[in-house]
Amino acid sequence: MGKHVLLVEDELNIIEAIRFLLSREGWDVDTHSNGTDAAEVIRDRKPDLVVLDVMLPGKSGFDILEELRGDAQTADLPVLMLTARGQSRDREMAEKAGVSRFMTKPFSNTEVLTAVRDLLYVHGQRT
């Protein structure tokens, strides 16, 4: 398939796990661990999908998402958001910021894969 995903996450073991899962599905997995310049990196690398953690060093995932949605280039970019805080308010904030899909850690591997597939499919349909 050769699809390009950018994983923004600061926890090494989680990066490892997701990279393993998505690579096996044929994704080209790229990672980034800092929040401060995440939006910039996303614009540069032009992934087809972003998996975004909420609690990142330097900048929160919500702020990054808002920044992405405010930019025409990335406004429609599918974003799967992961959070370990698991409070309902976080989901509301994420939806308000324009998230494509929101998942709470710990996740089930199949759920992540399904979500990624769905997002790409819907996005493909739209574009």
Next chain:
Amino acid sequence: MASLNVLVAVSLAYVFLLFCVAFAAERAGVQGRAGWLLRSPLVYTLSLSIYCTAWTFYGAVGYAARSGLEYVTIYLGPSLVIVGWWWILRRLVRIGRSYKVTSIADLISSRYGKSNGLAIVVTVMAVIGVTPYIALQLQSVTASLSIFIAAQHGSLAESGDAHAAGLWISVGLALFTVLFGTRNLNVNERQHGVVIAVAVEAVVKLIALLAVGVFVVWGIAGGVSETLARIDASSLGTWQMNGSRWAALTFVSAAAFLCLPRMFQVMIVENDDERYLQIASWAFPLYLMLMSLFVVPIAVIGLDLLPAGSNPDFFVLSLPLSQGQEGLAMLSFLGGFSSATSMVIVATLALSTMVSNHVVMPIFLYLRQGGATQSGDVRNVVILSRRLSVLAIIGFGYIYYRASGGSGALAAIGLISFAGVAQFLPAMLGGIFWRGATRAGAFVGLGVGFSVWVFTMLLPSFGPGAALSVDTFANGLFGLGWLRPQALFGIPGLDPTVHAIFWSLLLNGVSFVLVSLMTFPQPLERLQGAQFVNVFDHSGQTRGWQASVAESEDLMIMAQRILGAREAQRLFQAEAQRQGRGDYLPEPTADFLQRLERELASSVGGATAHAMISQIVGGSAVSVQDLLAVADESAQMLEYSSQLEAKSRELSQTAAKLRHANAKLMQLSDQKDAFLSQISHELRTPMTSIRAFSEILRDTDGLGPLEKTKYANIIHVEAIRLTRLLDDLLDLSVLENGQVTLNQQSGSLVDVLDQAVATAEASEARSIAIKRRRLEETVTLHTDLDRLSQVFINLITNAQKYCGSDTPELQIVVQRAGDSILVDFIDNGSGIPVASREVMFEKFSRIGAEDAAGAGLGLAICREIMTRLGGNVNYLDGTGGTAFRVTVPGRQALAAQ
């Protein structure tokens, strides 16, 4: 039979005598002689007798002949006031003297914030109300003259002669008033000439009436018992009393006694001493009683003896004449003449002061925009305007007399006048007893009362078809039935006089009170109101004028022009002496300015004086001190407001407490949320790895053994991290709740450090070179050694993890500070940014992102432990690397704990 010429000669001689008396008194007053007479309660009481005018002298008998004993009400009202309500008089006199009030218009205007508009209204009302009364006096004199002429010629004199007589009498009165009434500019200085002349006339009229009475009772009727018999026989003897008329007439004459400008003049303005009132309170009613003593006998005998159709108003004159007692008749004529002239003189004096002070002077000052300092000698202008006012008022009276053609019974005109001036009563009494009374209320009350009076009493008095059409009488104004002049609001059946008095005063009073309640007084009004109402407490209250020394000269110039150079210099010099400034001008202190304003007020009235001073001094009329004084004056108000203040302070304190508590709760709630969120994050993160890799191991086929081992290892590490996190959390929770039990034991610091270093080195963290000086560490501690060791381990592992140096090195330095032992852990790392130095001791705070395994609880736990142990752990600045200092308390500190 004495000829008319004799009468004229006697009258002229009498007038000449009066001039002489007045002149002598004036001289005596100036030279300060005969003070015992000029300033005596006797003269004061006699001057009050100008209440008894020609209306009373002649008219009372006529009144009695027509309406029986009802005439008594005219004497009853004033007697009740001076006997029973002397406290009102005393208050008025005190206010009048304290504030140098010049007239009733001045009093009312001063009370309502020195409003000249109000003064003008009162002045105009007074002129309208009193002019007919002056005309009445002229009429009575000319009428009495014509009765003499009739007796001589057997027929009534031609009206032309009477008019000529009226004119000459007017001229004479004007001359007298101008000569003796306007000598002094300062109205508060007694017009000795006038007062003495009035007193002499009071004696003459009393003697004349008594003489006629004695003659009638003993000369004609033949004794007391015969007289009583005749009275019984006549219709007058039957006691007919109309309750409402009696009440209304008594009330209105009482009100008029207080409100008539001439009564105000003699009673308040010319009063020298409040104690005179005590003597007047019995002497004046006595005088009135003597005046009324023979009224009924004269009326009864007159009705008996004189031909039907004779005017009963002049029985006092015609009865002696009919009996050939010409000398007595002449005395009686002089009595009536005295009554009329004294009234006209004083009334004109009072009115001219009002007109000049409140109408002419303000206009003059307004036209001379430059103000009092630049215009010419204002003093002459004031005197001139007062003299012109005198002439104008007597002129009005004469014109009214000519225009009305001498119509109507004397008593009717008198009552109309009484009811007119009685309209001042609500505003005046309200002003001196009720602080809530406002200028707007006074305006509306006066306006309403006066309008009703004009409509129901003054205009109807000219008769149907004259001023008001017959149709208006029958169907009301504009055809509105409820606006009939003698049956307002469609309530007929009231006696017209009672009707007019009742409605005018009721509507006046009600609108005055209502409007006062609805409006809010201006600051100056409040101040004046408070001072007038509380005049007995605050006669000496200062009013805050403020002026600079530079204005002294302007003030001096102005004062000279109003008071006269000598008087003004005397005033300023006295003040300069008092201030100890020698020959220089005095400083314009608030005190002095106030005194000056009062002096000026006595010449030109309160409102004008106030305006003149404020022209020079400028600035606000009411200072903060004034307002404070107003507040001070009412202890009740103050108390009330302080209660309110206390309450509001209490409320705002409570509100602040609640706000504080609320903020604290919000903060706690936020902290709790943040804490839960953090814990959730810290627990879920390792769990995510564990779950993901365990699923990978379970679900993925064909994983190599290397991968399997790696993933299992991750799961293992994360599980340990999770466990450690839970341990830390529990540890922290126990420490924070103070549930920890300290295991106190004695031991050496060396051993504790050895153990800690060994434990740290055994961990998986990077190794670090540790430098110690064991000799210094040989200190015996008594504390929970395990907990202390935990802190040391934490600090050492932190150094292992975070020291950024390529050759990491940790120095452990021990030293004593008093009872405490300081253990410093200094590495050669890059140090901690200032902003993070305190934050890092908080839970879940991590400086960098590199340490994935730490939950950020280590330092928080260290600090909690050290707090429990009675010591502390802090960041140590200025070492070049990252350094922490642990302060372990010595024995004593521990023992004390």
